[in-house]
Amino acid sequence: DAGVTQSPTHLIKTRGQQVTLRCSPKSGHDTVSWYQQALGQGPQFIFQYYEEEERQRGNFPDRFSGHQFPNYSSELNVNALLLGDSALYLCASSLEWGTPETQYFGPGTRLLVL
Amino acid sequence: AQKVTQAQTEISVVEKEDVTLDCVYETRDTTYYLFWYKQPPSGELVFLIRRNSFDEQNEISGRYSWNFQKSTSSFNFTITASQVVDSAVYFCALSEAMIKAAGNKLTFGGGTRVLVKP
DSSP states (O other): OOOOEEEOSEEEEOTTOOEEEEEEOOTTOOEEEEEEEOTTSOOEEEEEEETTEEEEEOSOOTTEEEEEOTTSOEEEEEOSOOGGGOEEEEEEEESSTTSOOOOEEOOOEEEEEO | OOEEEOOOSEEEEETTOOEEEOOEEEOSOSSOEEEEEEEOTTOOOEEEEEEETTOOOOEEETTEEEEEEGGGTEEEEEESSOOGGGOEEEEEEEEOOOSGGGTTOOEEOOOEEEEEEO
């Protein structure tokens, strides 16, 4: 049973560029959440997708956007990158949005903005 | 608003010692879920346990045990007879997830780094 997968594993960008991160959920899961984890801190919720719609959003600017595809996979897009966007981006999947199901995390994408 | 506090930023122990990680949470909801995750150096968050607010029974799984006390809003985690492989960052998290429109986002604490020395 495949777990949550993310690509790429590492990424280096410069300020002002745009980046797209990808996530495939655990088999059978239909809800995808994205988190940002700065160095030495706990993950911060960015947003959650279910049925191809953004259902809940954390305190992140509009530069952060996402998409969910019919096969439940998801993308996180960040425009106009800032140095402060350097972080580990974690994707998590769960079953049935709105229920207290456990979220399972992928290995993350480490983004460095220079 | 919900909040999770892990006051211990780093704990260092010698192998075979017990280590307890503290977690204190704040929420206005009467129904909520608490989680512990382990993050090894590879970065992936590994799920350890989920506990709902109605179940205050302590739980033991191998060398891991959890003490949930609703009266003090705490959900502490103990590793018994620690091993080098237990070295990681441990996160406590809270989900207020009983309202459909609320989704099930997790609010994490700042994490506690555990270093187990041989």
